[in-house]
Amino acid sequence: MTPPHFAFSATFILALTGLVFHRTHLLSALLCLEGMMLSLFVALSLWALQLDITSFLASPLLLLAFSACEASTGLALLAATARTHGSDRLQSLNLLQC
């Protein structure tokens, strides 16, 4: 792996471990998901730019559109849990089952 490849692979793995191991806030998990999508964006655009495939340069933009979908759904879940449970701490989500 060349250093840019190592950089985006390392950021993907870092965000994935952050998502897996830390669950105090729901918003922290959503931020780690966004970091994963961001490293995927950099990976796709570097791939298409280094190989000079111009027709695949549209794929990072479409990935960004779908990551906007994912982020908005996650934030809607965050707002709903903050209104029903009072906070977004994941410890309190199984206290008050509704």
Added chain:
Amino acid sequence: MMTYVSCFFLGGFILSMIAVACNPSPFYGSFGLVAVAGFGCAVVVGSGGTFLALILVMIYVGAMLVVFVYSAALAADRYPESWGSGGVAGQAVGYLLGVMVASGFFWKEEYGVLWGFGGSVEELAPQRGDIGGVSWMYSLGGPLLVISAGALLLTLFVVFEVTRLLHRGAFR
């Protein structure tokens, strides 16, 4: 010179992702994600994709992170943990050690000359590669645009359904 600049950008990319992943409070986490987006833009620009980096800045820092920071107000901590507090700093050091071990595992000596990003960076070129790719998306990739616009519209209705708290909503 280009070696130092790209080394700085790639290192900052990894370090700011460590700052997101080591579980600080959501205020600091979203600030770290701003830094990740900025360094990612710098990496993409260094490889020649100027328009992609512009789109990334506009969508992330312009739209999405504003929503994230607003939602961080919903999830306010009374005692927020920054990167200086004990558990967060310990996790950050652990992640940093992991990255250093992995980079030592993948390091080869001939990469000393390969710190540049590669790709076609011609200065003052009238037509860069990514401009052509994006115009391809608007001409031949029209069905893909329609599909992603439909996905965004569907997401709008999903958000309406989830956040509605009446007896018909998802959360009762």
